[in-house]
Amino acid sequence: xxxxxxxxxxxxxxxxxxxxxxxxxxxxxxxxxxxxxxxxxxxxxxxxxxxxxxxxxxxxxxxxxxxxxxxxxxxxxxxxxxxxxxxxxxxxxxxxxxxxxxxxxxxxxxxxxxxxxxxxxxxxxxxxxxxxxxxxxxxxxxxxxxxxxxxxxxxxxxxxxxxxxxxxxxxxxxxxxxxxxxxxxxxxxxxxxxxxxxxxxxxxxxxxxxx
Amino acid sequence: xxxxxxxxxxxxxxxxxxxxxxxxxxxxxxxxxxxxxxxxxxxxxxxxxxxxxxxxxxxxxxxxxxxxxxxxxxxxxxxxxxxxxxxxxxxxxxxxxxxxxxxxxxxxxxxxxxxxxxxxxxxxxxxxxxxxxxxxxxxxxxxxxxxxxxxxxxxxxxxxxxxxxxxxxxxxxxxxxxxxxxxxxxxxxxxxxxxxxxxxxxxxxxxxxxx
Amino acid sequence: xxxxxxxxxxxxxxxxxxxxxxxxxxxxxxxxxxxxxxxxxxxxxxxxxxxxxxxxxxxxxxxxxxxxxxxxxxxxxxxxxxxxxxxxxxxxxxxxxxxxxxxxxxxxxxxxxxxxxxxxxxxxxxxxxxxxxxxxxxxxxxxxxxxxxxxxxxxxxxxxxxxxxxxxxxxxxxxxxxxxxxxxxxxxxxxxxxxxxxxxxxxxxxxxxxx
Amino acid sequence: xxxxxxxxxxxxxxxxxxxxxxxxxxxxxxxxxxxxxxxxxxxxxxxxxxxxxxxxxxxxxxxxxxxxxxxxxxxxxxxxxxxxxxxxxxxxxxxxxxxxxxxxxxxxxxxxxxxxxxxxxxxxxxxxxxxxxxxxxxxxxxxxxxxxxxxxxxxxxxxxxxxxxxxxxxxxxxxxxxxxxxxxxxxxxxxxxxxxxxxxxxxxxxxxxxx
DNA sequence: GATGAATGAGCTTTCATTCAT
DNA sequence: GATGAATGAAAGCTCATTCAT
Numbered sequence: 063x064x065x066x067x068x069x070x071x072x073x074x075x076x077x078x079x080x081x082x083x084x085x086x087x088x089x090x091x092x093x094x095x096x097x098x099x100x101x102x103x104x105x106x107x108x109x110x111x112x113x114x115x116x117x118x119x120x121x122x123x124x125x126x127x128x129x130x131x132x133x134x135x136x137x138x139x140x141x142x143x144x145x146x147x148x149x150x151x152x153x154x155x156x157x158x159x160x161x162x163x164x165x166x167x168x169x170x171x172x173x174x175x176x177x178x179x180x181x182x183x184x185x186x187x188x189x190x191x192x193x194x195x196x197x198x199x200x201x202x203x204x205x206x207x208x209x210x211x212x213x214x215x216x217x218x219x220x221x222x223x224x225x226x227x228x229x230x231x232x233x234x235x236x237x238x239x240x241x242x243x244x245x246x247x248x249x250x251x252x253x254x255x256x257x258x259x260x261x262x263x264x265x266x267x268x269x270x271x272x273x
Numbered sequence: 274x275x276x277x278x279x280x281x282x283x284x285x286x287x288x289x290x291x292x293x294x295x296x297x298x299x300x301x302x303x304x305x306x307x308x309x310x311x312x313x314x315x316x317x318x319x320x321x322x323x324x325x326x327x328x329x330x331x332x333x334x335x336x337x338x339x340x341x342x343x344x345x346x347x348x349x350x351x352x353x354x355x356x357x358x359x360x361x362x363x364x365x366x367x368x369x370x371x372x373x374x375x376x377x378x379x380x381x382x383x384x385x386x387x388x389x390x391x392x393x394x395x396x397x398x399x400x401x402x403x404x405x406x407x408x409x410x411x412x413x414x415x416x417x418x419x420x421x422x423x424x425x426x427x428x429x430x431x432x433x434x435x436x437x438x439x440x441x442x443x444x445x446x447x448x449x450x451x452x453x454x455x456x457x458x459x460x461x462x463x464x465x466x467x468x469x470x471x472x473x474x475x476x477x478x479x480x481x482x483x484x
Numbered sequence: 485x486x487x488x489x490x491x492x493x494x495x496x497x498x499x500x501x502x503x504x505x506x507x508x509x510x511x512x513x514x515x516x517x518x519x520x521x522x523x524x525x526x527x528x529x530x531x532x533x534x535x536x537x538x539x540x541x542x543x544x545x546x547x548x549x550x551x552x553x554x555x556x557x558x559x560x561x562x563x564x565x566x567x568x569x570x571x572x573x574x575x576x577x578x579x580x581x582x583x584x585x586x587x588x589x590x591x592x593x594x595x596x597x598x599x600x601x602x603x604x605x606x607x608x609x610x611x612x613x614x615x616x617x618x619x620x621x622x623x624x625x626x627x628x629x630x631x632x633x634x635x636x637x638x639x640x641x642x643x644x645x646x647x648x649x650x651x652x653x654x655x656x657x658x659x660x661x662x663x664x665x666x667x668x669x670x671x672x673x674x675x676x677x678x679x680x681x682x683x684x685x686x687x688x689x690x691x692x693x694x695x
Numbered sequence: 696x697x698x699x700x701x702x703x704x705x706x707x708x709x710x711x712x713x714x715x716x717x718x719x720x721x722x723x724x725x726x727x728x729x730x731x732x733x734x735x736x737x738x739x740x741x742x743x744x745x746x747x748x749x750x751x752x753x754x755x756x757x758x759x760x761x762x763x764x765x766x767x768x769x770x771x772x773x774x775x776x777x778x779x780x781x782x783x784x785x786x787x788x789x790x791x792x793x794x795x796x797x798x799x800x801x802x803x804x805x806x807x808x809x810x811x812x813x814x815x816x817x818x819x820x821x822x823x824x825x826x827x828x829x830x831x832x833x834x835x836x837x838x839x840x841x842x843x844x845x846x847x848x849x850x851x852x853x854x855x856x857x858x859x860x861x862x863x864x865x866x867x868x869x870x871x872x873x874x875x876x877x878x879x880x881x882x883x884x885x886x887x888x889x890x891x892x893x894x895x896x897x898x899x900x901x902x903x904x905x906x
Numbered sequence: 907g908a909t910g911a912a913t914g915a916g917c918t919t920t921c922a923t924t925c926a927t
Numbered sequence: 928g929a930t931g932a933a934t935g936a937a938a939g940c941t942c943a944t945t946c947a948t
Contacts, residue, residue: 094392096307099921110930112924121922150477173391179451180384181305187452194447195456209476217467218459222476224447225440225468232439233432236405240390241398245406248429256428257436263475265420265433266361282910310938321913323941332939493931516814518729522918532934534920543918572899595813601873602806603727609874616869617878631898639889640881643866644898647890650865651858658827658857662812663820667828670851678850682858685897687842687850688783732942743909745945754943 079117082107083128091170094177095125125178126185132171136164138197142204150208155258158230162254165234172231173239198223226261233257290328293318294339302381305388306336336389340400343382347375349408353415361419366469369441373465376445383442384450409434437472444468501539504529505550513592516599517547547600551611554593558586560619564626572630577680580652584676587656594653595661620645648683655679712750715740716761724803727810728758758811759818765804769797771830775837783841788891791863795887798867805864806872831856859894866890 085107089098100121104114118124141160145153165172179186202219209219233253236242248256296318300309311332315325329335352371356364376383390397413430420430444464447453459467507529511520522543526536540546563582567575587594601608624641631641655675658664670678718740722731733754737747751757774793778786798805812819835852842852866886869875881889 091391094307096305097392100923101921111922112930112932113928115923116928176387177389177391180302180388181308183450190447190451190453191456194451195453198453199457205476213476217470217476218463219476220457221444221459221464221467222471224444224453225471228440228443229436230439231443233435236401236435239394240401240405242401242406242409242435245402246410246431248432252429253432256432259428259475260433260436261471261475262477264471264473265416265424265428265430266473307938311940312938322939323914324912326940327911513813516729518727518917519814521916523916533918534935535933537919538932598809599811599813602724602810603730605872612869612873612875613878616873617875620875621879627898635898639892639898640885641898642879643881643886643889644893646866646869646875647862647893650862652861654861654864655854655857658823661816662823662827664823664828664831664857667824668832668853670854674851675854678854679858681850681897682855682894683897684899686893686895687838687846687852687855688895733944734942744943745909745911746907748944749907 075117079127082114082117082124083131086124087128087132087170087174090128090177091173095174129175129178129185129189132168133193134168134171134175135193135197136160138200142200151262153208154261155255158226158254158258158261161227161230162234162250165231166238169239172235229257229260286328290338293325293328293335294342297335298339298343298381298385301339301388302384306385339385343379344404345379345382345386346404346408347371349411353411362473365473366466369437369465369469369472372438372441373445373461376442377449380450383446440468440471497539501549504536504539504546505553508546509550509554509592509596512550512599513595517596550596554590555615556590556593556597557615557619558582560622564622573684576684577677580648580676580680580683583649583652584656584672587653588660591661594657651679651682708750712760715747715750715757716764719757720761720765720803720807723761723810724806728807762808762811762818762822765801766826767801767804767808768826768830769793771833775833784895786841787894788888791859791887791891791894794860794863795867795883798864799871802872805868862890862893
């Protein structure tokens with residue numbers, strides 16, 4: 063004879079876990095994992111220190127949960143589907159803009175992931191294998207199809223896709239988080255345009271435009 | 274009246290500091306700064322905990338020393354000078370290869386820098402302003418001159434350079450550290466070649482080659 | 485939903501703080517502030533080292549609390565009020581006896597205060613300014629009124645009062661703490677009587693008694 | 696075949712010990728015994744840390760030496776001899792002035808002695824028995840003789856003498872060290888005059904002067 | 907004699923985790 | 928379920944003392 067239906071209880075439990083994960087992500091992004099005590103997380107979530115352990119076995123378990131719940135990698139397959147009917151040019155521009163927005167919305171996760179990656183290399187590798195590599199491969203296949211076998215033979219599309227992501231991530235990091243945007247200001251639209259353009263045609267002078 | 278000549282003592286002192294910095298860099302890359310105690314560092318270096326403090330005032334001072342001694346950013350001005358007489362094509366290929374090798378030699382530093390960056394955002398920003406932004410600007414100027422004003426008007430060379438660095442760093446990270454190299458194997462020479470090619474001409478089909 | 489009523493918890497908390505303050509005062513009197521570790525204090529109070537920090541933020545905070553809770557200076561204004569209707573003779577005898585008893589009850593505090601005074605000169609000066617000097621001035625005013633302007637012009641009552649307190653404190657210290665009482669035994673009543681008599685009439689032969 | 700004659704070596708040794716004792720007294724008065732490291736003392740004395748241990752077995756041994764070498768108690772027997780031919784009045788005034796000057800010259804020792812007394816109660820008691828009690832007794836005998844048996848029967852001269860010393864010490868302490876001199880300023884000559892006068896005749900109105 | 911590098915015990919303080927209520 | 932008092936391991940750092948040179 064539980065007062066609360068099992069499903070309600072489960073829902074409550076899940077909500078609490080979610081709340082704790084949200085709070086932890088925010089705090090860890092600010093002060094780091096080691097720099098944020100369980101008491102602080104619990105307090106910020108409005109529960110007592112001891113109550114925390116009803117929802118997570120250890121502090122480390124919460125970290126894993128946070129990393130599992132959120133993802134730096136957007137739903138790439140849906141994205142590919144979305145952009146299927148667009149030209150390569152449009153698709154790349156759309157991808158860059160979307161990725162930039164995704165990063166902006168996951169700023170905290172990016173910081174936490176960077177910080178904890180070296181310490182949890184094994185888990186990071188597992189996540190890469192599970193999420194990043196398939197996404198990378200799917201995008202590479204799509205790109206292969208778009209640029210044709212001749213060009214695909216000249217460069218590794220797997221690497222090209224990863225290069226594109228790298229451009230976006232590092233530029234976002236330096237621009238938005240590390241303050242380079244204040245020292246070398248470039249409007250956001252020009253950034254995403256430049257990155258897409260770079261991916262599409264590179265920096266080299268466009269000889270054909272001279273003809 | 275010391276038995277050891279001052280120069281010998283200084284040399285010994287410098288050697289010890291170097292040894293401690295090396296050990297610390299290695300351990301921090303594995304377990305993080307907070308996760309590695311002074312006792313562990315000292316022990317790994319073969320000295321007692323207290324002895325550590327004869328060489329560094331605090332644990333934090335050792336971190337600063339490690340960061341000062343090593344740099345993720347190679348001497349960019351020298352690099353520009355070096356590549357001055359080369360064509361853009363050669364210069365970019367050389368730059369990518371050089372950067373990749375530099376990262377490989379600073380693997381541990383890269384991990385430490387990533388890990389500690391979010392926690393020491395203020396210092397990271399200062400370092401970016403002092404080192405990264407000037408290097409970025411210098412490379413952008415060089416690139417401006419090479420690609421001519423017409424093309425430079427079409428994209429931000431500041432962002433383009435940062436994009437290039439981003440490609441290299443992230444690709445290195447996923448390939449060499451996060452294990453993507455084992456799942457989607459691509460030879461190193463093809464990686465650097467692809468990244469340079471991407472930066473120079475992009476992925477888009479080379480229309481002029483059709484002519 | 486705590487099981488213990490808030491008032492009970494507060495009472496327990498206050499009791500613990502008091503117990504820690506008592507234990508600390510005793511230990512500090514024996515071994516000094518620096519010579520007594522938090523672990524020792526906690527252990528003597530029957531709690532673990534870490535538990536100490538639930539009751540006091542730092543070791544220094546406990547010192548302040550101990551000094552705040554106890555005072556070497558009795559409530560001088562109340563004392564003056566009390567003795568208002570008595571003759572000078574009775575008032576002085578009463579003051580000396582009261583001060584002696586107060587010192588006996590604050591033996592440990594006296595030792596701690598003496599021990600820490602040189603190290604915390606600034607705080608000691610502040611305490612002197614806040615507590616001792618006003619008490620000194622109030623007693624001097626009372627004495628001024630009692631002995632009349634003629635005699636008050638011949639000696640500084642501020643100094644006289646301080647001299648009286650000095651007699652009492654130093655005699656108590658040598659007699660009760662430094663063991664002089666065993667080597668030159670004098671009954672306590674004779675001590676207080678002598679000190680009061682000394683303050684009132686000095687040692688010089690009482691010429692008027694000859695008449 | 697020593698290069699240095701034994702006596703020279705001994706003299707050098709004694710000089711070093713003296714220098715260390717002087718330096719230690721000064722530093723301890725400022726920062727306390729625990730607050731002053733052996734390295735600081737040695738450094739201030741111009742020798743290396745290790746060299747210190749050629750002159751004193753431990754830090755504690757230096758403390759004992761400092762306390763043994765200096766004395767808060769002036770040569771009382773000589774003083775009595777000096778003042779033998781003076782009247783009681785003159786003798787007391789001279790004693791107070793002399794004691795005040797002695798304290799002023801031993802300011803550092805006073806602070807160190809106060810600070811360490813509670814921690815070294817056993818030694819302090821021994822010193823009291825060896826130095827203070829005999830001086831106290833000698834002064835009491837002298838006073839007995841001066842005031843005559845009638846008055847001596849009415850008060851304990853042992854306590855009276857101790858009271859006199861207490862007045863002087865505590866007044867000196869509050870006035871010169873604890874800053875009361877700035878808040879309730881009284882010229883030094885008036886202080887010593889008041890204390891002597893207090894000891895001689897007390898504060899009570901001089902009835903006989905009215906006659 | 908003189909040195910100062912080396913040591914490790916010991917300090918204050920923090921915090922993940924447990925558990926009686 | 929919820930609480931927060933209690934714990935003790937572990938951290939960074941200091942310093943009296945030793946000892947090879």
